[in-house]
Amino acid sequence: MEVNKRTCLYDKHVELGALISPFGGFDMPIQYSGIVEEHNAVRSRCGVFDVSHMGEVTIKGTDAEKYVNHIFTNDIANAPIGKIYYGLMLYPTGGAVDDLLVYKRGENDFFLVINAGNIDKDVEWIRQNSEGYDVEIVHESDYYGEIAVQGPESETHIESILGIPCSDLSFYTFKQLEYEGETIIISRTGYTGEDGFEIYASHALTCKFWDKLIETGKVAPCGLGCRDTLRFEVGLPLYGDELSETITPIEACLGIFVKTDKEEFIGKDVVKKQKEEGAPRKLVGIELHDKAIPRHGYEVLSGEDVIGHVTTGYRCISVDKSVALALIDSKYANMGDPVKVKIRKKVFDGTIVARKFYKKSYKK
Amino acid sequence: MSKILEGLYYAESHEFVKIEGEYGYVGITDYAQEQLGNVVYVDMPEVDDEVTAGEEFGAVESVKAASDLYSPISGVIVEVNEALDSDPGAINKDAYANWIIKVKLSDPGEVENLMDAAAYAKCIEH
Structure with missing residues (x-):
């Protein structure tokens, strides 16, 4: 029997009395106090999610920009450092391998955030298409923990409770900073339709951030149950529901993240035709x-x-x-x-x- | 800890029936409502519909999912709890008071196939 993985915060979910269910190969908290209460906490105040199940891959090297643009539908050519792009990796058929975020960390240094259930498939895909490109691919999912702090009070609580300055970040940008001798990543991103941030750090620091936020009572622990109701209400897609190997991003109405004026990328022919002639x-x-x-x-x-x-x-x-x-x-x-x-x-x-x-x- | 009431009969699929004379009130157990979480909709049958022990008669839906309802007993529905239409969450507050259908029993002996409170307590431990 296949045993599900656990995130670094698993024991804390159990202590908080969370209802645990499998998701994307992990045993994840679905709810603590209840989906409705948690949903409303994020819409009106602030909630924190354990999203450590998400996968992380770094692509760097001389051809990194060229290679990411080869496998990614959005266009990262000449992107400013600190900017984040949403887009997809496609099969030649136009179906989605996954939808993901690409963080531009430096010239030819990109940080990719992929869906938990697709980690193995994605890493394999990224490696197998890199032949002929001078890139180094580092799979870092086992190193990073990740929390998402979401809701109108997010900025205030991250600055005052965690002591991480973040008011300087605009939507879909990030920065790296030193925190207790460790480099962490914080971005103004999320999956709820509210203002919010996502923080990537070691397991130890992730646990520390989680505890600090929860202890104050000002930030509600939130499970994947309300993560889904929140993203759904604002029309954000979930891989496995609105996207899959047989659904193209044009069909899913994500055409603005598919730059068919780019010279080339895997799957371009199909999606270009669908953009022009309809899907x-x-x-x-x-x-x-x-x-x-x-x-x-x-x-x-x-x-x-x-x-x-x-x-x-x-x-x-x-x-x-x-x-x-x-x-x-x-x-x-x-x-x-x-x-x-x-x-x-x-x-x-x-x-x-x-x-x-x-x-x-x-x-x- | 889930509440279990003495004097009711319980099905393995977590419905209860409370017998009053020739009628049975059917609903879901406290354990079932706990597992479901916030109940947001109850798909109810209509008065005069027939129900059969062990067969589906509707569904109770939480935010997350739909769960079929199975009747613990057979008979004809004489009343549905229409209050659940506007306030399905009442099931979360008191699952036993907020029954779903009232059935005129066609075979009162059927309750012998169901569990009593003690047996149901053991059932949900596992």
């Missing part, structure tokens, strides 16, 4: 006219015809509505059109709406 499927929002809840995998219908499936659905917490993200046949993807969702044995009426069910409040 066969499209990710849409659906609002149901009923309290029933659409869930991942449920069928979406137009009349009697199955036109796609739900990728994520919830009874939205911030806005009291049953809503879903769904990948459907593009010819049905017209805003305001009626669709139906099959939930268990019944079929419920809904309407195609925008993919954002709640407004993001980033501090840019």
Whole structure:
């Protein structure tokens, strides 16, 4: 039997009475006090998440910039140091290997943050495509712990409780700094639609940061349960739901992170064509006219015809509505059109709406 | 520690039935609501629908997932707890008081196939 990995904060989750479940090959906390309470803490105040399960890979060397641009859909050519880019790695078919963040740490020195469930596959992919490029690939997932501090009070608490100055960081930028003799990375990023930061450090320091934040009572420990409800409400994709090996970023409506004017990158031909001519499927929002809840995998219908499936659905917490993200046949993807969702044995009426069910409040 | 009430009958799928005369009130146990977390929707059948012991009759949904409901007893539904429509979270506050369906039993002897409080306590220990 395959045993799940544990993050450096695992014992603390158990002590806090968290409900633990497997996610991406790790035993992770799903909730502590409850998903709704934690969700609201992040929207109104501040919460801290253990995201140490995320993977980290450094790519450096003479060809680092050229190589990252070869495997990444966004364009990092001539990027300023300290800037972060969201984008994807694609297969030649246009399907997604993973979605990831690329931190430009120095000239020809990049730090990649990848999804936990894809770590082995991604590292293999990054290594196997590097032939002919003068790069050094260092897999650092076992070294780094990571916490995400999210919510409108994040900046205040990181500065006053942890003593890490961060008000100088703008959205999607980062800096490295010395903390107790160790180099840590802090970025103004997150996955909740709120202002917030992510901090990468050794396991020991990660535990120390976690304890300090929790002890004050001002920062709520938050599990992956509300991480998912928070990201969903603001329309952020999750690999495995809105993205996969068979879903292209154009279908997932992530075209702005796919720079088809770049000279080349793996998967370019397919996504360029889809950008120009349209993709066969499209990710849409659906609002149901009923309290029933659409869930991942449920069928979406137009009349009697199955036109796609739900990728994520919830009874939205911030806005009291049953809503879903769904990948459907593009010819049905017209805003305001009626669709139906099959939930268990019944079929419920809904309407195609925008993919954002709640407004993001980033501090840019 | 989950609450278990004496005098009720329990199913392995974590529903309870409280017998009053020829009627049974069916709901989910305190243990089940704890495992589910915040209940946000209860998919209920309709009055006059028939239910069969061991068969699905609806679903209770937490933020995270949908869980099917299985009837511990057979009969005809005479009432559904409509208050749960506007306040599904009542199940989290008191799972036993907030039953889901009231059934006119077709075979009162069926309860012998269910667990009593002591047996259910052992069941959820494992």
